[in-house]
Amino acid sequence: MSEVKIKIENLYKIFGSRSKELTQKVKEGVNKEELLSKYNHVLGLDDICLDIKEHSIQVVMGLSGSGKSTLIRHINRLIEPTEGTVAVDGVDITQLSKADLLEFRRNKTGMVFQRFALFPHQNILDNVQFGLSIKNLDKNDSEDKALYWIDKVGLNGFENKFPNQLSGGMQQRVGLARALATDPDILLMDEAFSALDPLIRTDMQDQLLDLQQNLNKTIMFITHDLDEALKLGDRIAILNGGKLVQDGHAEEILLNPADEYVTNFVKDVNRIKVLKIKTILNKDGKSNETGPSVKINESIENCLPIILESNSDINVLDEGNNFVGIVSKENVAAILRKS
Amino acid sequence: MNFSNFFLSFPEMSKEGLRLFKKTLDGAYRNFSREYGDTIEAVFDPVLYFLVWFEKILQNSPWPLVIVAFLLLIYYGSRSISLTISSLFAFLLIGYFGMWDDTMSTVSIIGVCTIMSIGLGIPIGILMSGSDRARAVVTPILDVMQTMPSFVYLIPVVMLLGIGKIPGLLAVIIYAIPPIIRLTDLGIREVNKEVLEAADAFGANRMQKLFRVQLPLALPTIFAGINQTIMMALAMVVIASMIGVKGLGQPVLKAITNQYFTMGLLNGLAIVALAIIFDRVSQSFGKRMQQYRAGTNE
Numbered sequence: 001m002s003e004v005k006i007k008i009e010n011l012y013k014i015f016g017s018r019s020k021e022l023t024q025k026v027k028e029g030v031n032k033e034e035l036l037s038k039y040n041h042v043l044g045l046d047d048i049c050l051d052i053k054e055h056s057i058q059v060v061m062g063l064s065g066s067g068k069s070t071l072i073r074h075i076n077r078l079i080e081p082t083e084g085t086v087a088v089d090g091v092d093i094t095q096l097s098k099a100d101l102l103e104f105r106r107n108k109t110g111m112v113f114q115r116f117a118l119f120p121h122q123n124i125l126d127n128v129q130f131g132l133s134i135k136n137l138d139k140n141d142s143e144d145k146a147l148y149w150i151d152k153v154g155l156n157g158f159e160n161k162f163p164n165q166l167s168g169g170m171q172q173r174v175g176l177a178r179a180l181a182t183d184p185d186i187l188l189m190d191e192a193f194s195a196l197d198p199l200i201r202t203d204m205q206d207q208l209l210d211l212q213q214n215l216n217k218t219i220m221f222i223t224h225d226l227d228e229a230l231k232l233g234d235r236i237a238i239l240n241g242g243k244l245v246q247d248g249h250a251e252e253i254l255l256n257p258a259d260e261y262v263t264n265f266v267k268d269v270n271r272i273k274v275l276k277i278k279t280i281l282n283k284d285g286k287s288n289e290t291g292p293s294v295k296i297n298e299s300i301e302n303c304l305p306i307i308l309e310s311n312s313d314i315n316v317l318d319e320g321n322n323f324v325g326i327v328s329k330e331n332v333a334a335i336l337r338k339s
Numbered sequence: 340m341n342f343s344n345f346f347l348s349f350p351e352m353s354k355e356g357l358r359l360f361k362k363t364l365d366g367a368y369r370n371f372s373r374e375y376g377d378t379i380e381a382v383f384d385p386v387l388y389f390l391v392w393f394e395k396i397l398q399n400s401p402w403p404l405v406i407v408a409f410l411l412l413i414y415y416g417s418r419s420i421s422l423t424i425s426s427l428f429a430f431l432l433i434g435y436f437g438m439w440d441d442t443m444s445t446v447s448i449i450g451v452c453t454i455m456s457i458g459l460g461i462p463i464g465i466l467m468s469g470s471d472r473a474r475a476v477v478t479p480i481l482d483v484m485q486t487m488p489s490f491v492y493l494i495p496v497v498m499l500l501g502i503g504k505i506p507g508l509l510a511v512i513i514y515a516i517p518p519i520i521r522l523t524d525l526g527i528r529e530v531n532k533e534v535l536e537a538a539d540a541f542g543a544n545r546m547q548k549l550f551r552v553q554l555p556l557a558l559p560t561i562f563a564g565i566n567q568t569i570m571m572a573l574a575m576v577v578i579a580s581m582i583g584v585k586g587l588g589q590p591v592l593k594a595i596t597n598q599y600f601t602m603g604l605l606n607g608l609a610i611v612a613l614a615i616i617f618d619r620v621s622q623s624f625g626k627r628m629q630q631y632r633a634g635t636n637e
Contacts, residue, residue, distance in 0.1 A: 076540055102543075103542070111541075113536070117536065118534075120534070121556055130541055133551075
């Protein structure tokens with residue numbers, strides 16, 4: 001498997017002047033509500049441990065106030081941790097000097113913001129170039145790079161427009177291009193698509209997945225929308241009250257929610273849309289010579305017509321078209337019934 | 340009986356004591372100004388040279404050339420034909436009524452005051468915006484500068500530097516600089532926090548943030564401050580003329596003391612004309628700078 005790119009260990013964040021001494025109380029079991037009512041301090045993150053693999057999309061999900069935006073800002077240290085470490089490529093970034101931190105932000109990370117946070121006084125070209133110009137790169141060079149990314153996100157011809165002349169979706173494309181222009185290893189996306197309307201949001205999600213096919217960045221994606229999380233995430237981490245309650249693949253989250261909070265989160269999800277044939281695969285089944293077949297990595301929903309129309313079992317094939325097992329209507333019914 | 344007296348009349352400092360207090364303070368200041376007056380005056384020499392040089396250029400160049408130069412500046416600043424034409428008539432009338440030289444003096448002192456206020460005020464405003472402590476120190480000083488009657492601070496200025504252009508310049512700057520400081524501070528503090536965070540996330544250092552993000556976004560507000568500063572400097576012209584600043588203020592002063600109504604009115608109107616021109620030009624210049632906000636910039 002691929003290497004761990006970002007390793008977060010025992011990360012605590014308490015907002016307020018007495019944060020250091022109150023960390024001990026949190027370790028002794030004081031929770032978010034208690035810390036606020038008794039000590040008037042806000043618990044941001046409570047003992048977060050999370051490994052993010054290279055080239056993967058790690059989604060972090062939670063309701064507002066769960067600490068997800070706080071967590072993502074620890075990766076590039078826009079927020080200083082109270083305790084704990086965040087290691088990127090084995091280097092603990094919480095210990096970086098000011099100058100090293102600037103270098104780290106300039107070269108290793110790119111960030112996309114919920115409300116775009118474009119520079120309103122600069123045109124699109126200058127916005128996309130911002131990260132490059134900060135590094136004092138050659139002007140022609142950075143302009144070429146910026147134009148390449150503007151083209152990549154489909155904003156050709158808008159170079160000289162200003163951000164407020166663009167629609168929300170287009171503005172976020174600029175945000176994405178700006179983050180990618182410095183060619184960072186890590187892409188931090190803080191509810192990047194939450195402010196967009198549903199159609200555009202789907203569009204942007206597809207574009208991100210499309211880009212990721214070739215880019216292979218390590219992406220941390222914050223969202224409060226489970227459908228988005230399931231669509232994008234290689235892994236999904238769920239936060240509640242600053243605590244990490246579960247981290248796993250989409251199927252693990254759906255089929256084995258760790259607690260009531262996660263259960264509530266996933267209960268309205270259309271499972272057969274998210275889950276793939278392989279989750280209901282019956283490996284012991286015999287091949288049905290004349291029957292229809294489906295692919296193992298298709299979603300159950302896509303295969304539903306075939307499964308429902310057939311009166312016999314359905315063959316399941318892997319990517320190389322080898323028989324691996326069967327599925328039946330009963331398997332589908334079982335997964336729907338489970339709650 | 341003593342007890343009721345205490346409540347009926349305020350327990351004042353003794354007359355002797357008060358006199359001693361005033362005398363000591365006045366004496367100390369007089370000694371200070373005798374000791375250091377020349378040194379401090381020398382510090383301002385370059386400003387004086389610049390002011391005199393600027394005034395000479397305006398007064399000694401052929402008047403049609405000066406008018407054309409002004410009209411070009413006005414058009415460049417405002418992009419308004421009607422304002423440019425109105426300004427032309429205003430200048431012609433001012434010249435026709437014999438107020439050309441005084442007007443040029445006033446323009447030169449306003450110009451120098453504005454340049455110095457910008458040069459001092461913007462850095463102070465930047466400092467204030469970056470530090471709450473600096474703001475806590477500077478704000479009450481600005482309050483004093485704006486509300487203290489100008490005559491009160493004219494006394495020590497005149498004691499220190501005598502009568503002339505420099506004390507006048509100082510008096511005008513003291514009165515006119517607060518808005519540009521306040522609005523620079525405000526403009527920078529009002530810059531969207533999310534945009535600043537984005538600059539941080541891309542690794543911008545303090546200077547890069549200041550010059551690429553904060554100042555450009557604060558510029559329209561700063562420009563409102565410059566506009567206010569110019570207006571206030573013009574308002575001080577008459578008072579400054581009392582301590583020897585040449586310009587439109589002096590005939591006004593003469594008109595007040597001798598009850599020459601028409602003379603006062605004409606010179607007053609010339610000041611008004613200058614104020615309107617300065618105001619319209621700087622306002623529309625400032626407005627053009629924020630066009631990107633309205634999304635009309637193509």
